[in-house]
Amino acid sequence: MPNIFHSKNKKNMSVLIFIDQSDGHLKKASFEAAAYGAAIAKQFNTNALALVLGNVADDLTQLGNYGISKVYQAQNDSFNHVDALVFAQVIAAVVKQLEASVVVFSHTQTGKAVAPGVAVQLKAGLVAGACALPDTTNGFVVKKTVFSGKAFALVNITTPIKVITLNPNSFGVQTTTGNATVEALDVEVPAASVKILATNKVSGEVPLSEADIVVSGGRGLKGPENWGMIEDLAHVLHAATACSRPVADAHWRPHHEHVGQTGVQIAPNLYIAIGISGAIQHLAGVNRSKTIVVINKDPEAPFFKAADYGIVGDAFEVVPKLTAAIKEMRSK
Amino acid sequence: MKILVCISKTPDTTAKIAFKNNNTQFEDAGVQWIINPYDEWYALIKAIELKEKDPSVILHLITVGGADCDVIIRKALALGGDEAIRVDTESDDSYVIATQIAAVAKEGSYDLIFTGKETIDYNGSAVGGMLAEMLQMPYIALATQFELNGSQAKVTREIEGGEEVDEVTLPAVISCQKGMAEQRIPNMRGIMAARTKPLKVVAPVATEALTHIVQYELPPAKAGVKLVTADDVATLVKLLHEEAKVI
Numbered sequence: 001m002p003n004i005f006h007s008k009n010k011k012n013m014s015v016l017i018f019i020d021q022s023d024g025h026l027k028k029a030s031f032e033a034a035a036y037g038a039a040i041a042k043q044f045n046t047n048a049l050a051l052v053l054g055n056v057a058d059d060l061t062q063l064g065n066y067g068i069s070k071v072y073q074a075q076n077d078s079f080n081h082v083d084a085l086v087f088a089q090v091i092a093a094v095v096k097q098l099e100a101s102v103v104v105f106s107h108t109q110t111g112k113a114v115a116p117g118v119a120v121q122l123k124a125g126l127v128a129g130a131c132a133l134p135d136t137t138n139g140f141v142v143k144k145t146v147f148s149g150k151a152f153a154l155v156n157i158t159t160p161i162k163v164i165t166l167n168p169n170s171f172g173v174q175t176t177t178g179n180a181t182v183e184a185l186d187v188e189v190p191a192a193s194v195k196i197l198a199t200n201k202v203s204g205e206v207p208l209s210e211a212d213i214v215v216s217g218g219r220g221l222k223g224p225e226n227w228g229m230i231e232d233l234a235h236v237l238h239a240a241t242a243c244s245r246p247v248a249d250a251h252w253r254p255h256h257e258h259v260g261q262t263g264v265q266i267a268p269n270l271y272i273a274i275g276i277s278g279a280i281q282h283l284a285g286v287n288r289s290k291t292i293v294v295i296n297k298d299p300e301a302p303f304f305k306a307a308d309y310g311i312v313g314d315a316f317e318v319v320p321k322l323t324a325a326i327k328e329m330r331s332k
Numbered sequence: 333m334k335i336l337v338c339i340s341k342t343p344d345t346t347a348k349i350a351f352k353n354n355n356t357q358f359e360d361a362g363v364q365w366i367i368n369p370y371d372e373w374y375a376l377i378k379a380i381e382l383k384e385k386d387p388s389v390i391l392h393l394i395t396v397g398g399a400d401c402d403v404i405i406r407k408a409l410a411l412g413g414d415e416a417i418r419v420d421t422e423s424d425d426s427y428v429i430a431t432q433i434a435a436v437a438k439e440g441s442y443d444l445i446f447t448g449k450e451t452i453d454y455n456g457s458a459v460g461g462m463l464a465e466m467l468q469m470p471y472i473a474l475a476t477q478f479e480l481n482g483s484q485a486k487v488t489r490e491i492e493g494g495e496e497v498d499e500v501t502l503p504a505v506i507s508c509q510k511g512m513a514e515q516r517i518p519n520m521r522g523i524m525a526a527r528t529k530p531l532k533v534v535a536p537v538a539t540e541a542l543t544h545i546v547q548y549e550l551p552p553a554k555a556g557v558k559l560v561t562a563d564d565v566a567t568l569v570k571l572l573h574e575e576a577k578v579i
């Protein structure tokens with residue numbers, strides 16, 4: 001079996017996982033990327049190393065629970081915002097210093113901004129949006145989603161260093177037990193290429209891309225005044241809320257809730273679609289959800305073909321009942 | 333001010349996704365091709381708005397692809413832009429595409445380069461970031477608002493759980509998504525004008541692909557929906573809890 005890690009020097013073999021943080025906290029998607037990178041390291045009987053940039057309040061040794069043996073942390077105030085040019089240069093330098101062969105990011109806003117630059121710096125092949133472990137029986141073949149989730153491509157990376165961004169919720173946050181050691185890393189910090197004027201975070205809500213459960217409403221809900229029952233259902237499920245494109249276009253809901261081919265693409269464990277017909281462009285953004293529930297008064301709505309569970313009925317009647325039933329189950 | 337907008341062609345959003353030759357090639361028979369929606373609705377329209385505000389802006393469009401892309405680039409020219417460039421080569425590797433665009437961009441010394449957020453076929457969201465790195469320009473990914481002030485721009489971009497407002501000194505590469513501009517429909521005058529706008533075909537620079545698509549797969553078919561009656565939501569809750577184990 002051809003093994004890219006078969007080099008003379010045993011040190012030349014590690015997998016480096018970039019751990020993204022936001023306001024000093026590690027993110028769920030980063031734990032998943034850590035577990036994925038650790039699984040690759042295991043395939044090759046090598047070490048999974050993590051890189052954290054910036055000041056972090058969370059305990060970094062907990063990354064051991066996802067298979068990381070060593071965490072490198074470079075602290076600098078300028079790392080608390082993602083500057084793509086700066087991050088790409090710093091991360092590429094660390095990859096070279098640690099002689100890592102595989103670099104893993106999560107396919108989130110940060111990964112999308114930074115991984116392509118890292119790949120160019122290292123002249124490494126990039127697979128963006130991976131959804132499975134590499135198959136190394138014949139090269140280094142990574143499966144990724146294409147056509148907005150309607151198909152997969154198996155992509156062979158032919159360069160010595162490989163860069164992968166992992167689709168959130170595609171591998172699972174797999175845990176093990178272990179403690180990671182943390183080592184401070186001195187890196188050269190390039191001059192900033194952008195100046196941050198402001199950051200506005202939506203507080204108090206579950207961010208769509210990180211939510212395990214998403215409750216979504218469409219034009220069938222008739223108007224923004226009817227979203228109370230959607231929010232109630234989302235609340236009992238600790239879910240994020242989403243909507244179809246016409247709903248965002250009509251300003252019934254904010255644009256960042258628009259899911260689909262031209263909106264946010266999500267892959268929660270549970271997606272509940274209420275009063276949404278299931279147009280192909282809508283499905284393209286949600287078809288990677290593990291379980292889909294559809295509530296629609298039209299039995300012919302195309303969404304039922306893509307669903308796991310469904311109720312044919314009037315949302316205004318069904319949704320409050322559903323919320324009550326979940327509350328009741330939770331109280332038992 | 334010189335602006336370059338990167339245009340890629342993708343199958344229509346309703347196209348049936350199927351593969352041929354032992355699942356190694358996309359089945360393009362009967363497929364309608366469109367301008368990648370992010371490139372058209374957000375990147376191109378925003379650039380056109382900037383030119384409408386300041387007619388001295390020079391607006392070029394670029395695509396990397398075969399002669400079959402000409403229809404798409406003419407469609408883009410019908411919306412606006414002064415001229416188009418097609419680099420005559422095909423690749424499914426983002427690095428190759430970015431290398432080709434970077435070569436043209438260096439030559440043209442553009443102040444601003446707009447790309448879409450991602451292509452809706454290969455979903456790389458990579459070309460913009462690669463291009464920025466190759467040109468050593470600041471890269472603002474996933475921009476939702478853009479305001480030009482002389483040689484600087486104020487750009488709002490999506491970050492995890494919210495947004496960030498950045499100030500950047502040009503030249504810069506911006507990847508565009510929803511919010512940047514409103515969709516437009518080309519008018520007859522634009523379509524007529526596009527026929528006579530220059531479309532330069534240039535030869536590719538030498539480079540090699542760093543990745544290769546080996547094969548495609550379709551997702552397994554869904555088992556079929558389990559329907560529950562409207563007055564029996566308790567059963568649905570039970571199924572979600574015990575069978576699907578998602579609540």
Ligand SMILES: Cc1cc2nc3c(=O)[nH]c(=O)nc-3n(C[C@H](O)[C@H](O)[C@H](O)COP(=O)(O)OP(=O)(O)OC[C@H]3O[C@@H](n4cnc5c(N)ncnc54)[C@H](O)[C@@H]3O)c2cc1C
Nearest residue numbers: 218219220244245260261262275276277279281297298315
């Ligand atoms: C290039 C392109 C890109 C697009 N991108 C996206 C995208 O990213 N995301 C997206 O969502 N769309 C997108 N669209 C639009 C898409 O084609 C559909 O038009 C849209 O998804 C429809 O939204 P909807 O389901 O909310 O509304 P409708 O299609 O109007 O469906 C409303 C549904 O509600 C049901 N309903 C009505 N009343 C009730 C009731 N009382 N109780 C229960 N059900 C009820 C109806 O039976 C119907 O099925 C795109 C289109 C194009 C051309």
Ligand SMILES: Cc1cc2nc3c(=O)[nH]c(=O)nc-3n(C[C@H](O)[C@H](O)[C@H](O)COP(=O)(O)OP(=O)(O)OC[C@H]3O[C@@H](n4cnc5c(N)ncnc54)[C@H](O)[C@@H]3O)c2cc1C
Nearest residue numbers: 338340395396397426447448450451454455456457458459
């Ligand atoms: C199945 C399949 C079939 C394909 N068929 C063809 C084909 O028939 N003919 C062909 O020429 N190419 C074809 N391609 C190439 C494809 O259209 C893209 O150009 C290339 O794969 C880069 O995609 P990406 O997802 O990495 O781009 P992304 O990084 O997601 O793109 C981001 C942005 O970069 C810009 N960009 C991307 N690609 C180009 C480009 N080619 N030219 C200019 N700007 C671009 C756009 O602004 C885009 O919004 C095919 C790709 C696939 C996967």
